[in-house]
Amino acid sequence: MSDRVDLHLHSTCSDGVLEPEALVALVAGSGVETFALTDHDTLAGQAAARAAAERHGLRCLTGIELSASWQGRTVHVVGLGVDPAAAAMSDAVAHRLGLRRERARAIAERLERAGAPGRAALDSLAGHEAPTRTHFARALVALGAAADPGAAFDRWLGRGRPAHVATRWPALEDTVREIVAAGGAAVLAHPLRYTLSAGQRRSLVAAFAEGGGAALEVVTGGAAPHQIEAALGLALRAGLAGSVGSDCHDPALAWHRPGRLAKLPEAVVPVWKRWGPATNRSL
Numbered sequence: 001m002s003d004r005v006d007l008h009l010h011s012t013c014s015d016g017v018l019e020p021e022a023l024v025a026l027v028a029g030s031g032v033e034t035f036a037l038t039d040h041d042t043l044a045g046q047a048a049a050r051a052a053a054e055r056h057g058l059r060c061l062t063g064i065e066l067s068a069s070w071q072g073r074t075v076h077v078v079g080l081g082v083d084p085a086a087a088a089m090s091d092a093v094a095h096r097l098g099l100r101r102e103r104a105r106a107i108a109e110r111l112e113r114a115g116a117p118g119r120a121a122l123d124s125l126a127g128h129e130a131p132t133r134t135h136f137a138r139a140l141v142a143l144g145a146a147a148d149p150g151a152a153f154d155r156w157l158g159r160g161r162p163a164h165v166a167t168r169w170p171a172l173e174d175t176v177r178e179i180v181a182a183g184g185a186a187v188l189a190h191p192l193r194y195t196l197s198a199g200q201r202r203s204l205v206a207a208f209a210e211g212g213g214a215a216l217e218v219v220t221g222g223a224a225p226h227q228i229e230a231a232l233g234l235a236l237r238a239g240l241a242g243s244v245g246s247d248c249h250d251p252a253l254a255w256h257r258p259g260r261l262a263k264l265p266e267a268v269v270p271v272w273k274r275w276g277p278a279t280n281r282s283l
Contacts, residue, residue, distance in 0.1 A: 004031060004032055004033040004034065005032065005033070005034045005035070005244055005261075005264075005270075005272060006027065006030075006032045006034075006035045006036075006244065006245055006246050006248075006258045006259070006261065007034075007035065007036040007038070007061065007063065007078065007080060007187070007243050007244060007245045007271070007272070008036070008038050008063075008065070008078060008189065008217065008220070008221075008243075008244075008245020008246060008247045008248075009023060009027070009035060009036065009037050009038060009245070009246065009247075009248050009258065010023075010037075010038065010039055010040070010065075010247070010248065010249045011023045011037055011039055011045045011049070012045075013037075013039045013042055013044040013045035013129065013130065014039035014040035014041070014042055014065075014130045014132060015040060015130075015132040015134040015135060015249060016039070016248070016249045016250070017249065017250045017251075017252075018250075018251065019048075020037060020045035020048040020049040020052065021048055021049075021051075021052045023037065023049070023248075024037075024049055024052035024053055024056060024058065024060075025052065025056065026248075026251055026257075026258060027056075027058065027258045027259075028056035028057075028058055030257065030258040030259030030260075031259045032058070032258045032259050033058060033059060034058070034059040034060075034061065034272060035053070035058060035059075035060060035061070035258070036060070036061040036062070036063030036078075036080055036245075037049040037060070037063055038063035038064055038065040038078050038079075038080075038245070039064065039065065039130065040065050040067065040076075040130050040132060041064070041065070041066060041067055041093060041096035041097055041100060041130050042064070042093060042097065042129055042130040043062070043064055043082075043084045043089070043093060044129055044130075046062055046063075046084060050062075061080050061081055061272075062080075062081060062082055062083070062084060062184075063078060063079060063080050063081075063082070064078070064079045064082060064089075064093070065077070065078050065079075065189060066078075066079060066092060066096065066170075066175050066178070066179070067096055067099075067167070067169040067170075067175075068169050068170055068171065068172045068174075068175035069168055069169045069170065069171055069172065070171070070172040070204055070207065071200075071204075073194060073195075073196075074167070074169060075172060075188070075189075075194060075204065076188075076189040076190070077172070077175045077176060077179065077186050077187065077188060077189065077208075077213075078186070078187040078188075078189050078217070078243070078245070079178075079179035079182065079184040079185070079186060079187075080184055080185045080187060080243075080271065080272075081183065081184045081185055082179060082182040082183060082184035083182050083183045083184070086181065086182035086183060088177075088178045088181035088182045089178065089179075089181075089182035089184075091178070092170070092175070092178040092179075092182075095170065096130075096169065096170070097129060097130060099167055099168075099169065100130055100131050100132070100167075101131065102167075103131075103165050103167050104122060104125060104131040104136075105122065106165045107122075107133070107136055107157070107163050107165050108121060108122035110162055110163040110164075110165065111136075111140075111156060111162070111163045113162070114156065114162035114163060116140065116145045116156055116162075116163070117140070117143045117145055118163070120139075120143055121136050121139035121140055121143060121145075124139045124142070124143075125139065133153070133157045134149065134249075136152070136156075136157055136163075137149035137150075137152035137153055137157055138152075140152040140156065140157075172204075172207060172208060172211065173207070173211040173212075176208065176211040176212045176213050177211070177212065180212050185214035185215060185241075185271055186208075186212065186213045186214050186215075187213070187214060187215040187216065187217055187243045187271060188204075188205065188208045188213055188215070188216050188217060188240075189217050189220075189245070189247075190217055190220045190247060191204070191205060191216055191217065191231055191234060192220075192223075192227050192230060192231055193220075201234065202234065202237070205234045205235075205237070205238045205240070206238055208238070208240075209238040209239060209240055213240060214240065214241055214271060214274070215235070215240050215241035215242060215243045215271035215274075216231060216234055216235040216238070216240045216241075216242060216243065217231070217242075217243045217244070217245055218231045218232050218235055218242035218243065218244065218264060218265065218268060219231075219242070219243075219244040219245075219261050219262050219263070219264050220244075220245060220246070220247055220261075221245070221246035221247045221248065221253075221255055221256035221257075221260065221261065222255035222256055223262065225262070228262060228265065229265075232265050232267060232268055235268050236267060236268060240268075241268065241269045241270065241271040241273075241274045242264050242265070242268035242269065242270055242271060243264075243270075243271040243272075244261050244264050244270075245261075246258050246259075246260065246261055
């Protein structure tokens with residue numbers, strides 16, 4: 001039952017607000033029995049999440065959400081069941097963390113040029129292994145440069161704004177290969193959130209499947225029934241399994257809390273029952 005599975009969650013190791021241990025406690029209290037911590041471009045929270053899962057009697061899949069590029073756009077690919085010690089995964093993480101650090105410095109410089117406290121914001125992120133724009137947004141709020149994170153994006157950080165910095169992440173097909181080489185199943189995250197035409201979205205999903213992708217995130221936090229149906233159609237058309245994930249960053253956002261997910265439609269095979277299109281291994 002997908003209301004007992006949540007394969008897309010974030011902790012303070014990327015841009016979530018809860019430490020891994022606190023996040024797992026939230027998951028346990030929500031009725032979820034199987035989960036994956038999928039922080040952006042880092043596996044730093046995995047050991048703590050697994051230890052907490054054992055204490056709470058939960059099943060924990062090793063997970064990560066890797067940043068990728070497709071036709072000049074940033075897309076996200078969740079890796080489930082990856083081996084953190086695999087060279088392919090270590091290299092994938094190191095490359096992306098380097099790109100994140102470069103982007104953080106560039107964002108700080110652009111904020112300064114635009115009259116915002118960019119250097120102070122960057123200094124406040126010194127302890128973050130995987131700095132994100134969300135970190136900058138929160139820092140700008142703390143420094144009095146924005147009323148809330150949304151305002152920080154609207155004024156400074158969003159696409160087309162003064163401090164927006166585009167990053168050329170590794171290509172989608174390379175990202176899928178990295179996950180597969182690390183023994184994992186690649187899942188295209190929240191496919192309906194990307195700003196694409198219907199044809200472009202089908203092309204994205206087809207490219208993902210042709211590259212060895214295993215599943216599509218059919219059920220996401222806050223998704224309406226018609227959105228789930230649209231994602232289901234994309235998965236079935238491409239022969240992909242289905243996944244579910246709240247994409248929880250902050251439990252204050254009610255529709256992204258663990259345990260609030262709709263059931264995965266029966267028409268699609270759950271990814272946790274099928275490793276990928278070329279194998280019958282179970283996650």
